[in-house]
Amino acid sequence: MKFFARVSMALEGVTIAFEAIRGNKVRAALTISGVAVGVFVVVTMAAAVHGIRESFQKDLDEFGATTFQINRRDPGNNQCNSPDDPCPDRKNPPVSLDELHAIQNLPEVAYAVARIGNQGTMIYRDHQLKSVGFDAYTSDWIRTDRADISPGRSFTESEDQSAAPLIIVNDTLKSQLFGDSDPLGKEITLEGKPFTVIGVFHTKAGFLKTLNGTGPDNPRAIIPMMTAWRHLSVYKRGISVAVMPQPSVTRDDAMDAVTALLRSRRGIKPGANNSFYLVGEDRIMDIFNQFFGAIFLVGITLSGVGLLVGGVGVVAIMMISVTERTREIGVRKALGATSAIILWQFLVEAATLTTLGAAIGLVIGAVLSWLVKIYTPIPASIPPEAVLVALVAAAGTGILFGMMPAARAARMDPVESLRHE
Amino acid sequence: MSPQTDDVALSTTAERKVVVQSAGAQPGKDWVIVTRGLKREYDMGGEIVRALQGVDLAIRKNEYVAIMGPSGSGKSTLMNLIGCLDTPNGGEYWLSGQLVSTMKDDELARVRNKEIGFVFQTFNLLPRASALHNVELPLVYAGVGSAERKERAMEALTKVQLADRASHRPNELSGGQRQRVAIARALVNRPAILLADEPTGNLDSTTSEEIMRVFENLASTGQTVIMVTHEPDIAAHARRVVVLRDGKIASDERNQKVTSSLGL
Numbered sequence: 051m052k053f054f055a056r057v058s059m060a061l062e063g064v065t066i067a068f069e070a071i072r073g074n075k076v077r078a079a080l081t082i083s084g085v086a087v088g089v090f091v092v093v094t095m096a097a098a099v100h101g102i103r104e105s106f107q108k109d110l111d112e113f114g115a116t117t118f119q120i121n122r123r124d125p126g127n128n129q130c131n132s133p134d135d136p137c138p139d140r141k142n143p144p145v146s147l148d149e150l151h152a153i154q155n156l157p158e159v160a161y162a163v164a165r166i167g168n169q170g171t172m173i174y175r176d177h178q179l180k181s182v183g184f185d186a187y188t189s190d191w192i193r194t195d196r197a198d199i200s201p202g203r204s205f206t207e208s209e210d211q212s213a214a215p216l217i218i219v220n221d222t223l224k225s226q227l228f229g230d231s232d233p234l235g236k237e238i239t240l241e242g243k244p245f246t247v248i249g250v251f252h253t254k255a256g257f258l259k260t261l262n263g264t265g266p267d268n269p270r271a272i273i274p275m276m277t278a279w280r281h282l283s284v285y286k287r288g289i290s291v292a293v294m295p296q297p298s299v300t301r302d303d304a305m306d307a308v309t310a311l312l313r314s315r316r317g318i319k320p321g322a323n324n325s326f327y328l329v330g331e332d333r334i335m336d337i338f339n340q341f342f343g344a345i346f347l348v349g350i351t352l353s354g355v356g357l358l359v360g361g362v363g364v365v366a367i368m369m370i371s372v373t374e375r376t377r378e379i380g381v382r383k384a385l386g387a388t389s390a391i392i393l394w395q396f397l398v399e400a401a402t403l404t405t406l407g408a409a410i411g412l413v414i415g416a417v418l419s420w421l422v423k424i425y426t427p428i429p430a431s432i433p434p435e436a437v438l439v440a441l442v443a444a445a446g447t448g449i450l451f452g453m454m455p456a457a458r459a460a461r462m463d464p465v466e467s468l469r470h471e
Numbered sequence: 472m473s474p475q476t477d478d479v480a481l482s483t484t485a486e487r488k489v490v491v492q493s494a495g496a497q498p499g500k501d502w503v504i505v506t507r508g509l510k511r512e513y514d515m516g517g518e519i520v521r522a523l524q525g526v527d528l529a530i531r532k533n534e535y536v537a538i539m540g541p542s543g544s545g546k547s548t549l550m551n552l553i554g555c556l557d558t559p560n561g562g563e564y565w566l567s568g569q570l571v572s573t574m575k576d577d578e579l580a581r582v583r584n585k586e587i588g589f590v591f592q593t594f595n596l597l598p599r600a601s602a603l604h605n606v607e608l609p610l611v612y613a614g615v616g617s618a619e620r621k622e623r624a625m626e627a628l629t630k631v632q633l634a635d636r637a638s639h640r641p642n643e644l645s646g647g648q649r650q651r652v653a654i655a656r657a658l659v660n661r662p663a664i665l666l667a668d669e670p671t672g673n674l675d676s677t678t679s680e681e682i683m684r685v686f687e688n689l690a691s692t693g694q695t696v697i698m699v700t701h702e703p704d705i706a707a708h709a710r711r712v713v714v715l716r717d718g719k720i721a722s723d724e725r726n727q728k729v730t731s732s733l734g735l
Contacts, residue, residue: 058617069599381595384556385656386584386612388577464556468595 060398067402077370081363082407085447088356089411089440090418095349096436097419099342101429106338110331116301117194118330120145120153120291120308125329125337142325144287147279149315150188153291158299158307161190163292164275168284170241172271174227182223184240184271186278194292202234202249210274213281217245223269224250243281245273301330357443360407361451364400368455372396379459380467393460400452401445408444412437481710481725482531491527498565503663503695504530504553509572510561511548522548524718525562530664530697535690537709538699545718547668550699554587554666555579567663584612588657592669594649596641602628602652603637609660627655631685647678654685658694665689667698671705683708 071078123139145153145164153162166186172179185191189207192199205216217238224233233247253266278284295304305328312318312326372379379392387395412432419430490498491507498505511523522545530536540546551557552564555571558579564572567586571579588609589595596605606624615623628634631651641649650670657665667686671679687708690696700706707726714722 058611062611066599073599377595378597381591381597382608382612383580384554384583384589384595385609386580386660388580388612390577391612465551468556468591 060394062395064398064402066395067399071403071406074367074371077367078403081360081367081403082410083360084356084363085360085404085407085444086356086411086414088353088358088360089408089444090415091356092349092353093412093415093432093436093440094418094422094430095345095352097415097430097432098422098428099346099349100433100436101419101423101431103338103342104431105429107335110334116304117292117294118301118305118328120293120312121327121329122287122290124327125334138323143316144289145291145312145326149312150291152311152315153293153308154190156304156307156311158295158304160294160296161193162188162294163191163194164188164289165191165292166275166278166284166286166289168278168282170282172223172227172238172240172269174236174238177227179223179226179269182240182269182271184217184273186273186275186282186284188275191272193294198252199249200252201232202247204249204272205274210276213276213279214274215243215245215277215281216248216274218249218251218272219247220251220253220266220270222267223271226269240271240273241282305330353443357404357447360404360444361447364403364448364451365454367403368396368400368452369458371399372455372459375459376462376467376470379462380464380470383462383464384468389460392462393456396456396459397449397452400456401448404444404448404451405441408440411444412440481534482529484723486531487529487723490529494563497568497570498529500568501532502529502565503532503534503567504528504697505565506552506562508562509549509552509559509564511545511552511557512560522718523552523559526715526718526720528713528720528723530695532663532695533690533693535686535696535708535710536698537706537712538697538715539701539703539706539712540715540721541701543717544715546699546701546715548718549715550666550668553664553697554589555583580612584609584660586663588654588660588662588665590650590653590657590665590667590670592672594641594646594653594673596649596652596656598641601638601640602633602644602655605641605652606656606659609656613660623659624655627659628652630658631655645678646674647681650674650678650682651685654682654689658689664695664697667696669700669702670698671700671702679705 071082122142122144147164150162150164153159164187167183168186169181169183172182189205189210192204199218202218204218205214209216217240219227219233227233227238228236233250236247237244238247239245251272253270279286293304293308295301308328309324313324316325318325382392382395416432419432422428422430490502490505494507506526506528509523509526509528510521513520513522524545526545526549528549538546538549548557552559553566555566555574556579558574559572562572563570566582569582571582574582583589596602597608600608603621603624606627607620610620610623625634625637628637631654633648633651633655636644636648636652641652644652654665657667665686670686671682674682683705686696686698690710696709698705698709706712710726712722712724712726713720
């Protein structure tokens with residue numbers, strides 16, 4: 051059989067499938083809906099995960115592709131809460147200020163920013179805001195992508211070293227405390243200590259920030275590290291350091307240099323484990339993928355069930371279709387159709403049914419993803435490859451489940467089927 | 472004796488005898504159909520029904536033959552075998568010089584496509600396809616490209632005077648028109664034989680006459696036509712009539728003698 055004849059017959063099969071669907075609308079709708087539900091569930095889910103992932107990636111890009119973080123504990127394995135938990139990370143010392151300075155002086159390092167996070171009550175005249183999150187940074191934070199100040203300025207290194215009581219507020223905090231008036235130079239109290247406002251920073255939106263309350267909609271402030279260190283009660287063991295390597299140095303080389311430095315300063319014997327964790331963007335992405343991989347697995351299972359239901363429907367509708375068209379099969383055989391051609395025709399028909407179901411599922415999924423994007427913080431967007439996978443999986447289901455009825459049609463005896471009423 | 476039987480090829484009893492008796496030998500080129508001792512038995516729940524009990528039949532190119540017989544005589548079985556829809560239990564069947572009695576299903580499908588044009592009592596057109604598409608179907612299975620297919624299908628429809636009905640569906644056509652579409656479909660692949668099974672069984676007498684005229688025309692332009700019927704006045708159009716009785720050929724003669732022997 052020549053190729054174009056096969057294609058032409060496939061097209062004929064598609065046409066016949068649409069005719070069969072038109073002829074039996076209810077039956078076809080039931081079959082199609084199983085596949086459609088499966089596809090729409092997985093597509094919506096994929097859209098949500100994909101959107102979150104993209105947005106997360108943007109957060110990470112802001113963090114910097116070559117930037118890495120020095121943590122006391124493994125960020126991917128944080129369940130060290132019970133006191134009975136044999137949690138070795140608990141014994142790890144925090145990064146000390148001396149270690150921070152040594153890291154900052156490494157030739158491989160462009161700059162290193164230490165951070166301690168906390169929250170406290172902020173008061174400006176008669177406005178009082180409780181539990182406002184703030185970050186204490188060393189002065190180099192201004193060099194990260196996060197810094198975006200206007201109006202005003204950040205603090206200098208000497209202001210940090212001298213623990214100057216300066217504060218930078220974000221847009222939300224500014225409007226909650228000061229309304230429309232100019233905040234610069236105003237004095238607010240944080241945990242009972244006076245701070246002078248020197249700038250306003252703008253938080254970029256990001257899905258994770260929205261989830262953990264550090265997004266642009268929440269009031270937030272930045273103060274110098276040493277100010278927090280000396281004048282506020284902060285959890286000093288919670289210090290983390292973000293390291294930006296020199297432009298000519300790869301991240302791995304910089305990580306090696308930091309590891310060597312910390313190991314020698316801490317006197318860790320060769321072969322013993324590090325008492326700290328270096329976390330790059332890829333590691334954070336790994337943690338993300340672990341988490342969403344599980345969600346995705348659920349989605350795949352659900353859509354698998356949908357396709358299975360659709361597949362069983364395909365068997366039913368095709369069996370009826372084959373029986374109803376027994377005489378047609380006889381005629382086709384009489385006119386020279388081989389068993390393979392009949393098989394092919396019915397497989398194409400089954401695949402058309404399920405692919406149509408998938409297409410409908412995709413449309414519903416697209417509409418739903420769009421609604422999710424508009425009405426929830428989840429930035430859902432359908433990954434293009436999911437469209438392809440859905441259509442191929444649906445066509446595959448049609449062919450797999452269409453095999454039994456199609457084989458029955460192909461095996462029919464021409465004499466018997468021509469005699470069929 | 473009408474003059475038309477003389478001006479076309481009609482095999483003689485003697486010629487046929489020679490051909491059917493040389494078992495195993497490939498028949499000469501102008502013999503379209505040769506069966507030698509053709510047998511077909513059915514197992515009907517333990518009981519063996521001998522539908523055909525050794526049929527020797529030879530049909531030469533350009534012959535117009537009617538196969539007759541009462542019901543149960545085996546004429547449907549013979550038609551199915553001649554049409555390569557079924558395989559015999561014994562004997563030989565040569566179609567256009569090929570031994571088809573030993574062929575497998577897929578080979579038979581190809582032979583049907585190439586050598587045989589079927590015309591059925593109930594027309595058997597695909598209800599949801601246009602007349603043109605119905606006529607195209609054998610060409611689809613022959614692997615003919617779309618443009619040539621359309622052209623040849625139109626040509627065949629023109630032959631049966633239905634070119635203006637090409638886009639109509641079967642339910643938009645009269646019975647006679649449907650049967651003419653079926654004839655166009657049977658002819659489109661230029662088959663060695665046109666095999667008609669009770670072609671007028673579902674038509675009124677006027678329309679039947681119209682269809683018989685189409686067959687007459689085809690026969691006179693060189694098409695081999697084999698027609699299975701139980702109606703003597705339809706069989707009377709053929710130039711040679713084979714009568715089956717109890718799975719055997721009871722008579723195989725020129726038209727006039729047969730009709731008189733049936734007492735018509």
